[in-house]
Amino acid sequence: MARKKVCCMLAFGLVFAAGSAAYAGGGCSTKECHAGLSDIKPADHEMMRTIKMNGAQHGDPDGCVMCHGGNPKATKKEEAHKGIPATLRMAPGPKDFYPDPGSIWIAENTCGACHPGYVYRTKQSLMNTEAGKISGNLHTWGFEEVQNFKNPYGNYDTEDIDGQEPISGTETYKEYMREQIAMYPDQYPTSLKMLPQPTLEEINKDPKKAALTYQRHDCQRCHIGVRGREKRGDYRGMGCSACHILYGNEGLYEGNDKSIDKTKPGHMLKHEIVGTRKTGGIPVESCNSCHNRGKRIGVSYQGLMEFPYGSPYDKNGKTQPKLHTKKYLFISDDLHHQVQSREGNPKGGLLCQDCHTSIDVHGDGNIHGTTMGQVEIECTDCHGRPDKYPWELPVGYGDEFGKKLDPKPRGVAEQRLIPGMQFGTKYDPEDGFVLTARGNPIGNVVRRGNKVIVHSATGNDFEVPVLKNLQLENKWKDPSAEVAMSSVSKHMDKMECYACHASWVPQCYGCHVQVNYSPKDGKPRQGIDWVASGNAQKKNGQTAESVLGTGGIKSAGKPMEKRSYLRWEDPVLGIGGEGRVTPLMPGCQVTYTVINEKGETLVNNEIAMAPDEAAQLGQKHVPLAIDMAPVQPHTAQRKARTCESCHANPKVAGLGLGGGAFGYRQSENIVEDLVDAKTGKPIPKNYKVQIPAIPKLKFDWSQIVDRDGTQLATVGTHWPLSRAFNKEELDNFLRAGTCMGCHQNMSEKELWKKVSTDGTLDPKKHLEMMNNMVKQMAKDGVKPAAMQK
Structure with a gap:
C-alpha cells in the first residue's frame, strides 16, 4: 500500500x-x-x-x-x-x-510508477498471455489438455497472485465477475503454464505435438511481451509502447532527433506518447500491427480482406506492396470507421479506444481465457433496444452466457472509475456516464436527456442513434428495420446486433499446415520461437528478439501454411458463447502434415476429432475438430442483411455452400487424367494425383451441420453454449418455401391468369400486394392454422 x-x-x-x-x-x-x-x-x-x-x-x-x-x-x-x-x-x-521504457517486463519502474495497477493488469491480460488463441489452436489439433473449454497455457508462466477479485471496476462489475467465474471457472484460470516446447522424440511419438512448433513460430508473434516481426506494417514497440507509441507501416522515423537514422526501418514515427484526446488518440492502424490475423477484426474494421493477387497494377505496372506480409482487397469498412457520418454528426470515424474500455484492453487483474471473458461492452450499451434506453436495460443484457438476469435497470454512473478520473480526458458527466453490460461507467459516453453522446479521442463528439428514440419518433429509414428490431422482438432477445448488421466476414477456409523438421540444403529447418524469445528477458526490459536485426531465439521445425479458398460474403450463423445467434467464421480449420528430421512423413492431411464437442451436444456423432468460430467481425453496415440473405440461404444456416452440394469428394484422391467414364478409374498406368485426399473430410469446409441437426464440425472452443443450429432451429430458420406458397400456382395457367396481370411487380408493389392479401385473409377470418392446411 x-x-x-x-x-x-x-x-x-x-x-x-x-x-x-x-x-x-x-x-x-x-x-x-x-x-x-x-x-x-x-x-x-x-x-x-x-x-x-x-x-x-x-x-x-x-x-x-x-x-x-x-x-x-x-x-x-x-x-x-x-x-x-x-x-x-x-x-x-x-x-x-531502458531502450524501450514501455516494455512490460520493466514497466512497473516506468509507466507503472505513475499508473499503478496497469502493468499487473496488462501482464495478466490476453494482450500478453494469448491464452485463448493458444487453447483454440491446440483444440483443432486434438490436444486433450484444452478440451472441455480448459485454458492451461499462455506465453508465460502466469499466476493470479491477488486472487480472482478484479482489482479494477465498480462493485456491480466485481459482483458480476464473481458470478461469471463461479459459472465458468475454466474460462478464468488462476494460473497458466508457458506453452511447452516439444522435442523431436515427442513429435515422432505423437505427431500432433508439432502444433506446439507451429504455435510458437507462427502464431505467438503478436503479443506485447515481444516486439514483433520486422516486416512492413508489423513494426511496433513492446508492452505499453505497443499501443501508445506510434509506428508507421514503413517503420521510418519522422521526428527531429539528429541521432536517429531516417532511412532505416524499425523506428517509432515520432517521440511522443498518444492515447487521450489531447494527443489525438491511438489510430486504428496502430492496433492492426497485431489484429490482422486470427479474427482479423482490425483490418476488417478498415474494410480490408486479404487476397492473393495484389491487383490492380500501379502506374509502374507493379502489384501492391505487402502489408503484414499479405495483399488486400477493400470490401467495406465498418460504419463506425467511415469518415462520412450520419446526419447531424461531424465527419470522421471512431477509434478502437472510443468503444473499448480500459478493462477490455488492459484487463481487470484476473487471468482471462478468452476474448469474451475480458471484453465488457455490448452494442446495446449505447444503442439500447426499441423498447428500452441503455440505462433501462439490466446489467448483463447481451452478455447473458446462460444467466438469468435481474430485471432491475442498470441506470447510469455519476463518476468514472478512479484510473479514468486520474489519467483520462475529463468529460462532464451531464446526466450520467453510460454503463457497460457488466456495470462499469464508459468514461467517454454520456447520457444527455434521452440522447447518448460519444466523446471520441479524435476530438469529435457523436450523437448515437438510440433505437427507442427511432421507435418513439417513427424515424426508421427502412420499414424492414422496424420489423426486424421491433415487430419481431425475438430478434433482439436472441440475436447479436451484428448477426444482421455485419454483412460480411473474412472467411479463410481450410488451414493446411505442414511442419517440417527435415534438413534443407544440408541445414536444419528452424524458425523464430516467439515464446522462447519472449521468455529470454533482460534486466533492461529487452527480450531475445527485440533489438532490431537480432532475429530472436530459433528452434527446430519450419511450419508452412496453405488455404483451400477465401470468401467474405454471407457469413454463416450459429449460436455463440453468450447464447445468442452470431456470425461464425472459419477459426482454426487445421489439416496437418508432419515430416520428421529424417524426412519421413509421420501424418498426412490429418484432422483431429472433438469428442468433447459431441459430449457437450449430447450427440453420438463425433464432430471434426476444425472450428467455425463465433465472432464479432467489426464489419457493421448501416443497411443490414436482408431477411432472404439469411432465411433462404443454406450456407448461412450452416449447411454449406450450395446446401452441401460442393466439396463432397475431398476425402478421396482426385486424378485429373484420362479416366474411364464407367469406373472413374484412370486409364494410363503412369499418372499423378492432382488433388490429394483429406481422408476425414467428407463435406465442404463451409458446412458445420447436416439437415437433421447433426453437428459435423466444432463451433467455438471456448464456451459451452456455442454450437450450430439444431434441427428445430433449422426448420424455423429456413423459410425458402415461403415464396413457393404462391408461385407454385404459376403452373396452373387458368388460375394464374385470373390472379396475375401483364408485366412484372417491382419489390415495393409485391410487398404491398402480399400485405393486402394478409389483411384480406384476416378480414375474412382466415386463421393461421387454416392457412397452413
Missing part, C-alpha cells in the same frame, strides 16, 4: 528524490546527442511537467531519465546508455537504462 501511495504522489507531481540534491545541468538533448528530440508529451501537459520536475531532481532537466534511466551526466553514448543516477536507486523510476 505504501508503494501505491508513493506512485500516486509521483503521478500528481509531488517530487520524491532519494539521496543528494539535483545534478546541475546535463540532459540528453544536447547537440552532441539527441538534439531536436521532442518532448514525449506537449510541454504544457501535466504529465510532461511532472516528468521534467522529477527528472531535474536526478540531474536531467529534460526528464528522459524518469523513463529511460541512464546517466544524464555522460558525454558519450556508451556511458549515457548505462545504469541510473544514484538518486534513483531508492526512488520510483528506472533501475537500469
Whole structure:
C-alpha cells in the first residue's frame, strides 16, 4: 500500500528524490546527442511537467531519465546508455537504462510508477498471455489438455497472485465477475503454464505435438511481451509502447532527433506518447500491427480482406506492396470507421479506444481465457433496444452466457472509475456516464436527456442513434428495420446486433499446415520461437528478439501454411458463447502434415476429432475438430442483411455452400487424367494425383451441420453454449418455401391468369400486394392454422 501511495504522489507531481540534491545541468538533448528530440508529451501537459520536475531532481532537466534511466551526466553514448543516477536507486523510476521504457517486463519502474495497477493488469491480460488463441489452436489439433473449454497455457508462466477479485471496476462489475467465474471457472484460470516446447522424440511419438512448433513460430508473434516481426506494417514497440507509441507501416522515423537514422526501418514515427484526446488518440492502424490475423477484426474494421493477387497494377505496372506480409482487397469498412457520418454528426470515424474500455484492453487483474471473458461492452450499451434506453436495460443484457438476469435497470454512473478520473480526458458527466453490460461507467459516453453522446479521442463528439428514440419518433429509414428490431422482438432477445448488421466476414477456409523438421540444403529447418524469445528477458526490459536485426531465439521445425479458398460474403450463423445467434467464421480449420528430421512423413492431411464437442451436444456423432468460430467481425453496415440473405440461404444456416452440394469428394484422391467414364478409374498406368485426399473430410469446409441437426464440425472452443443450429432451429430458420406458397400456382395457367396481370411487380408493389392479401385473409377470418392446411 505504501508503494501505491508513493506512485500516486509521483503521478500528481509531488517530487520524491532519494539521496543528494539535483545534478546541475546535463540532459540528453544536447547537440552532441539527441538534439531536436521532442518532448514525449506537449510541454504544457501535466504529465510532461511532472516528468521534467522529477527528472531535474536526478540531474536531467529534460526528464528522459524518469523513463529511460541512464546517466544524464555522460558525454558519450556508451556511458549515457548505462545504469541510473544514484538518486534513483531508492526512488520510483528506472533501475537500469531502458531502450524501450514501455516494455512490460520493466514497466512497473516506468509507466507503472505513475499508473499503478496497469502493468499487473496488462501482464495478466490476453494482450500478453494469448491464452485463448493458444487453447483454440491446440483444440483443432486434438490436444486433450484444452478440451472441455480448459485454458492451461499462455506465453508465460502466469499466476493470479491477488486472487480472482478484479482489482479494477465498480462493485456491480466485481459482483458480476464473481458470478461469471463461479459459472465458468475454466474460462478464468488462476494460473497458466508457458506453452511447452516439444522435442523431436515427442513429435515422432505423437505427431500432433508439432502444433506446439507451429504455435510458437507462427502464431505467438503478436503479443506485447515481444516486439514483433520486422516486416512492413508489423513494426511496433513492446508492452505499453505497443499501443501508445506510434509506428508507421514503413517503420521510418519522422521526428527531429539528429541521432536517429531516417532511412532505416524499425523506428517509432515520432517521440511522443498518444492515447487521450489531447494527443489525438491511438489510430486504428496502430492496433492492426497485431489484429490482422486470427479474427482479423482490425483490418476488417478498415474494410480490408486479404487476397492473393495484389491487383490492380500501379502506374509502374507493379502489384501492391505487402502489408503484414499479405495483399488486400477493400470490401467495406465498418460504419463506425467511415469518415462520412450520419446526419447531424461531424465527419470522421471512431477509434478502437472510443468503444473499448480500459478493462477490455488492459484487463481487470484476473487471468482471462478468452476474448469474451475480458471484453465488457455490448452494442446495446449505447444503442439500447426499441423498447428500452441503455440505462433501462439490466446489467448483463447481451452478455447473458446462460444467466438469468435481474430485471432491475442498470441506470447510469455519476463518476468514472478512479484510473479514468486520474489519467483520462475529463468529460462532464451531464446526466450520467453510460454503463457497460457488466456495470462499469464508459468514461467517454454520456447520457444527455434521452440522447447518448460519444466523446471520441479524435476530438469529435457523436450523437448515437438510440433505437427507442427511432421507435418513439417513427424515424426508421427502412420499414424492414422496424420489423426486424421491433415487430419481431425475438430478434433482439436472441440475436447479436451484428448477426444482421455485419454483412460480411473474412472467411479463410481450410488451414493446411505442414511442419517440417527435415534438413534443407544440408541445414536444419528452424524458425523464430516467439515464446522462447519472449521468455529470454533482460534486466533492461529487452527480450531475445527485440533489438532490431537480432532475429530472436530459433528452434527446430519450419511450419508452412496453405488455404483451400477465401470468401467474405454471407457469413454463416450459429449460436455463440453468450447464447445468442452470431456470425461464425472459419477459426482454426487445421489439416496437418508432419515430416520428421529424417524426412519421413509421420501424418498426412490429418484432422483431429472433438469428442468433447459431441459430449457437450449430447450427440453420438463425433464432430471434426476444425472450428467455425463465433465472432464479432467489426464489419457493421448501416443497411443490414436482408431477411432472404439469411432465411433462404443454406450456407448461412450452416449447411454449406450450395446446401452441401460442393466439396463432397475431398476425402478421396482426385486424378485429373484420362479416366474411364464407367469406373472413374484412370486409364494410363503412369499418372499423378492432382488433388490429394483429406481422408476425414467428407463435406465442404463451409458446412458445420447436416439437415437433421447433426453437428459435423466444432463451433467455438471456448464456451459451452456455442454450437450450430439444431434441427428445430433449422426448420424455423429456413423459410425458402415461403415464396413457393404462391408461385407454385404459376403452373396452373387458368388460375394464374385470373390472379396475375401483364408485366412484372417491382419489390415495393409485391410487398404491398402480399400485405393486402394478409389483411384480406384476416378480414375474412382466415386463421393461421387454416392457412397452413
